[in-house]
Amino acid sequence: MFSPSKRCLRTLRVAVYNPIFAHPNPIRITWLPQNYAGIVRKYTSAVKLRPYQEECIEACLSHMEEGKKRLAISLATGSGKTVIFTSLIQRVPSPSKDATRTLILVHRSELAQQAARHCKSMYPDSTVEIEMGNHLASGFADITIASVQSLISKNRMEKFDPKRIKLILIDEAHHAAAPSYLKILDYFGAGSSDTNTYVVGFSATLSRLDGLKLGRAMDYVVYHKSYLDMIDVKFTSVKSGVNLSGVKKAYHGDFQLDELSKVVNTSAANEITVRAWLDRASHRKSTLVFCVDIQHVQDLTNTFRQYGIDARYITNNTIPRERQDLVQAFKKHEYPVLVNCGIFTEGTDIPNIDSIILARPTHSRNLLIQMIGRGMRLHNSKADCHVIDMVDGITKGIVCVPTLFGLDPFDLVENATLKDLEKMVQERAQENEQQGSTPTHLNNLRSTLIELQEQVRIIYTDWSSVRELIDDAKNMNIQQMSRFAWTVIDETKYILEIIKHGFIRVELDNKTGTYYGTYTADLPSFLKVPWMNPHIKRTPKQLFKDVETLEQAIHAADSFARKECPRILLERRAAWRSKGPPTQGQIEFLRKVLKDETFNGRNFTKGQAMDLITKMKHGFHSVMAKSRRELKRKSRQQERELKQAEKEQLKIEKMQKRLRDEQQRQEQRDNVQVGPLTI
Structure with missing residues (x-):
């Protein structure tokens, strides 16, 4: 019987399985012997894609055929992004004869090693190299996996010929708007939509x-896949009693880690975390725990060990070899609890994780989804994943499991089904619409929770499945979104006034339901003198548009302001805002706009006076006028209703008098006395 040689097999793999490399005489399956064709099919189907993975690849290819070059794919964590983009490499057409190579951008060592393993497995005849740290690529490999930070340092990018790159793949593409990524895209000629190089970005959270x-x-x-198609997940939120109301935010909008650790990393909180795991997840084989910082990791690990639980930890200080050994042992179920901080939020290939503990509170919806996503991967050792969320029970605006569903963080549910959760969401919405405020029973529930928290009692909220993740960021208070001195003009308009620079405006577009932002620079001083043209106007510069949530719009505006202006002019808690009374100029301006010559600013600070001036300059007076008109209208309506009521009351009183008179007459007619009749 005919038996092909190893060399012949390599030729077949190049010709059929790996068509990105040219071959002078490509071999077709049609003329091969039956057994030989079977060998070829073995290689061409080495990786069997799931239906949605094939759909994703087809969506990319169809958009490429339409001439679109820079594509984004939104895939839930655990959907096999690495398998998809490695499979995509051989199917993306070359834009030119020389452009046959692929560059994969990552930002972590684990992501690079994982991608390299997949590429070497799928393309055994291709050269695969890594450009990261001490690993130096030649620049001539068929596939190069590169760390973003390494690629932009010390001219390491210059050894790559942009004309030879056909495809740039970006893993965890929600980082792609960062300057480091944009610098790389510009170098390879992919910085704009008219590029000849294909760019495909993958992420579970396509926002920043x-x-x-x-x-x-x-x-x-071009493609989106939600968590519902991955694996069943169960949620338990734990009211641990930790008070985060005094924890400040960092510039990126999330908690400052040093302050967060002081509040979260306490013996009482760690004790509750371990007790929650013992109560709800001790039967689980592989639990991944997310902490705030290294000290929190070490302390919580020790608390687990005090209860006789074999818990181990990995941090940035863990040497690579030890880290690999710990991960491999965890994959083999040699110990049940792995504790970390910031290591396994992205690109972690540990599919056997069947329980997640979120001991790290966050304001970031993206970070929360990334942490939950670590347990969403399919594995034959588990049927579902149990997420235990150690949420804060006091702070507003924190993103936790209940708020992702659109529920109040204080809502308690025991063993709720999906329909129960939907019903709760609808009931809360109806109550808020009808009452215009927080329902009384929820206020009572808050009081009860505070009492229970003082008793250090663990309160559980269980969900059995996930329908969709609903972001409640639109309802967050503006002061929780930003540290800067934003002024609320009305429910759709927000102004950040910057002394001697100008102002930033964020406003809701009522037509699209999205937010846009503009920056209007202050006029130069020489244009403000009285004898210059009074009709010179400032032209706003558009910063962004079509932003879905107010929180994202405010953060985008903050990013711009931080680059343009000194922080002392932006901070809401800057010392100059709270020290000293208003300036004479502020007082005179407010006297004019308020039409009150007696205003002296006695009870105002400089910052408060500036906020009021900002309100008046940007339309708050019209809001006040509208409010006054509304009050007058309501007053007139009340007067009319009162007069109508008085008329109705008079009618009732007259009718009652007639009835009384008629009754008296009737009683007189019916009054019969015994005795002589009078004439």
């Missing part, structure tokens, strides 16, 4: 907490 526009790196979202 700091508000930077991802449209600078990618143009089209």
Whole structure:
């Protein structure tokens, strides 16, 4: 019987399985012997894609055929992004004869090693190299996996010929709007939509907490897959009693880690976390725990060990070899609890994780989804994943499991089904619409929770499945979104006034339901003198548009302001805002706009006076006028209703008098006395 040689097999793999490399005489399956064709099919189907993975690849290819170059793909964590983009490499057409190579951008060592393993497995005849740290690529490999930070340092990017790159793949593409990524795209000629190089970005969270526009790196979202198609997940939120109300935010909008650690990393909180795991997840084989910082990791690990639980930890200080050994042992179920901080939020290939503990509170929806996503991967050792969320029970605006569903963080549910959760969401919405405020029973529930928290009692909220993740960021208070001195003009308009610079305006577009932002620079001093042209106007500069949530819009505006202006002019808590009374100029301006010559600013600070001036300059007076008109209208309506009521009351009183008179007459007629009749 005919038996092909190893050399012949390599030729077949190049010709059929790996068509990105030219071959002078490509071999077709049709003329091969039956057994030989079977060998070829073995190689061409080495990786069997799931239906949605094939759909994703087809969506990319169809948009490429339409001439679109920079594509984004939104895939839930655990959907096999690495398998998809490695499979995509051989199917993306070369834009030119010389452009046959692929560049994969990552930002972490684990992501690079994972991508390299997949590429070497799928393309055994291709050269695969890594450009990261001490690993130096030649610049001539068929596939190069590169760390973003390494690629932009010390001219390491210059050894790559942009004309030879046909495809740039970006893993965790929600980082792609960062300057480091944009610098790389510009070098390879992919900095704009008219590029000849294909760019495909993959992420489970195609948004950024700091508000930077991802449209600078990618143009089209061509495919989306939600968590519902991955694996069943169960949620338990734990009211641990930790008070985060005094924890400040960092510039990117999330908690400052040092302050957060002081509040979260306490013996009482760690004790509750371990007790929650013992109560709800001790039967689980592989639990991944997310902490705030290294000290929190070590302390919580020790608390687990005090209860006799074999818990181990990995941090940035863990040497690579030890880290690999710990991960491999965890994959083999040699110990049940792995504790970390910031290591396994992205690109972690540990599919056996069947339980997640979120001991790290966050304001970031993206970070929360990334942490939950670590347990969403399919594995034959588990049927679902149990997420235990150690949420804060006091702070407003925190993103936790309940708020992702659109529920109040204080809502308690035991063993709720999906329909129960939907019903709760609808009931809360109806109550808020009818009452115009927080329902009384929820206020009572808050009081009860505070009492229970003082008793250090663990309160559980269980969900059995996930329908969709609903972001409640639109309802967050403006002061929780930003540290800067934003002024609320009305429910759709927000102004950040910057002394001697200008102002930033964020406003809701009522037509699209999205937010846009503009920056209007202050006029130069020489144009403000009385004898210059009074009709010179400032032209606003558009910063962004079509932003879905107010939180994202505010963060985008903050990112711009931080680059343009000194922070002392932006901070809401800057010392100059709270020290000293208003200036004479502020007082005179407010006297004019308020039409009150007696105003002296006695109870105002400089910052408060500036806020009031900002309100008046940007339309708050019209809001006040509208409010006054509304009050007058209501007053007139009340007067009319009162007069009508008085008329109705008079009618009732007259009718009652007639009835009384008629009754008296009737009683007189019916009054019969015994005795002589009078004439």
